[in-house]
Amino acid sequence: MWPDIEVEREPVKEGARGVGILERMQLDPVTQEPRPRRVLPVDPGTHGGRLTREQKQAISAASLSEPKPPWLKIKLPGGGRFAETAAVVREHGLHTICEEGHCPNMGECWGRGTATFQILGDTCTRACRYCNVATGIPGTEPDPLEPGKLANAVHKMGIRHAVVTSVDRDELPDKGATQFAKTIHAIRRRSPGTSIEVLVPDFMGLEEEGLRIVMDARPDVYAHNTETVPRLYRRIRPKGDYQRAMWCLQRAKEMSRELEWAEPVLTKTGLIAGMGETLDELREVLVDLRERGVDVVTIGQYLRPSVRHLPVDRYVTPEEFDDLAEYGMSLGFGSVFAGPLVRSSYKAEEQRRAAQDPTLGKMLSEPPRVSDADLATVGEVPAWKA
Numbered sequence: 001m002w003p004d005i006e007v008e009r010e011p012v013k014e015g016a017r018g019v020g021i022l023e024r025m026q027l028d029p030v031t032q033e034p035r036p037r038r039v040l041p042v043d044p045g046t047h048g049g050r051l052t053r054e055q056k057q058a059i060s061a062a063s064l065s066e067p068k069p070p071w072l073k074i075k076l077p078g079g080g081r082f083a084e085t086a087a088v089v090r091e092h093g094l095h096t097i098c099e100e101g102h103c104p105n106m107g108e109c110w111g112r113g114t115a116t117f118q119i120l121g122d123t124c125t126r127a128c129r130y131c132n133v134a135t136g137i138p139g140t141e142p143d144p145l146e147p148g149k150l151a152n153a154v155h156k157m158g159i160r161h162a163v164v165t166s167v168d169r170d171e172l173p174d175k176g177a178t179q180f181a182k183t184i185h186a187i188r189r190r191s192p193g194t195s196i197e198v199l200v201p202d203f204m205g206l207e208e209e210g211l212r213i214v215m216d217a218r219p220d221v222y223a224h225n226t227e228t229v230p231r232l233y234r235r236i237r238p239k240g241d242y243q244r245a246m247w248c249l250q251r252a253k254e255m256s257r258e259l260e261w262a263e264p265v266l267t268k269t270g271l272i273a274g275m276g277e278t279l280d281e282l283r284e285v286l287v288d289l290r291e292r293g294v295d296v297v298t299i300g301q302y303l304r305p306s307v308r309h310l311p312v313d314r315y316v317t318p319e320e321f322d323d324l325a326e327y328g329m330s331l332g333f334g335s336v337f338a339g340p341l342v343r344s345s346y347k348a349e350e351q352r353r354a355a356q357d358p359t360l361g362k363m364l365s366e367p368p369r370v371s372d373a374d375l376a377t378v379g380e381v382p383a384w385k386a
């Protein structure tokens with residue numbers, strides 16, 4: 001029997017039939033050299049043609065650490081106003097989707113003194129396969145002090161365009177809508193010159209009432225993320241519903257007209273690419289969104305937060321993102337920000353301005369110029385918590 005050395009697992013393509021993993025590597029007892037790697041093919045007779053749990057884990061681990069394409073460059077955290085932003089977030093006991101979602105743009109956004117606040121806690125009642133936010137039933141009432149604390153943070157940071165999102169709270173009688181409304185009112189009282197964008201859930205089961213509670217508080221931008229194409233909803237966003245997302249976006253604008261706003265609300269949605277959809281499917285979604293009067297769209301690359309999450313299907317190239325943005329603009333959106341690191345709240349103030357003046361769109365969506373010394377490839381820097 002040869003002695004085992006460190007276990008090394010790595011997926012290896014095994015023809016067209018499936019995937020094998022490396023078995024334990026062993027030392028030659030004479031030379032003490034590792035034996036050549038042996039590949040264990042999947043045995044359809046034993047596993048019914050399916051991968052074992054260990055095999056899936058091995059494949060997941062390898063795909064998470066695989067090299068990223070060179071265009072996925074991020075700004076290293078720490079410069080500019082990063083420390084100040086982190087201090088305000090901590091001091092007020094707030095959550096941000098920047099941290100919870102392991103957003104790769106934290107270096108840039110926090111360095112500029114902006115962040116996207118996440119209300120209603122840090123635990124979500126949904127379990128979308130691409131999302132890094134913790135899942136469960138929080139079982140706690142919304143914090144009555146949260147709107148005031150968030151408003152104070154916005155004021156202290158001098159934010160001109162505040163973006164507020166939340167976890168889904170399907171277990172609450174109002175699905176969390178009232179906390180959004182209170183937060184909008186609190187920010188407006190404390191910082192009357194600040195525009196407010198809310199990125200809200202679909203309030204499943206209370207759609208119309210929840211939406212009305214939010215719209216009565218008059219946010220400047222109503223956002224609800226579509227995330228993916230209809231074909232993938234059941235698999236990766238099981239509690240979501242594509243048609244419901246479309247309904248929310250259309251209804252928000254209708255409601256602002258019914259409430260006789262001076263201008264109908266600006267509506268906005270985000271899409272994630274690289275989760276198994278085709279570019280044609282993304283184009284079809286853009287058509288659906290435009291038909292519902294959506295003004296602003298963001299499209300960004302899916303990055304897998306951990307081995308427990310959906311693997312990346314592919315990395316969409318910057319040229320493909322450009323084509324999607326161009327196609328979207330040809331449909332008549334006010335603004336389409338599309339790029340590998342674009343996120344729904346990335347440069348949210350610029351997105352709004354671009355929608356109001358579409359000639360600015362391309363310029364405002366460009367990433368900032370930073371020196372190579374400040375850049376790292378996604379994956380070189382582990383997801384950080386400030």
Ligand code: SF4
Binds near residue numbers: 101109343
């Ligand atoms: S893109 Fe949005 S979520 Fe990401 S760091 Fe910037 S503000 Fe936060």
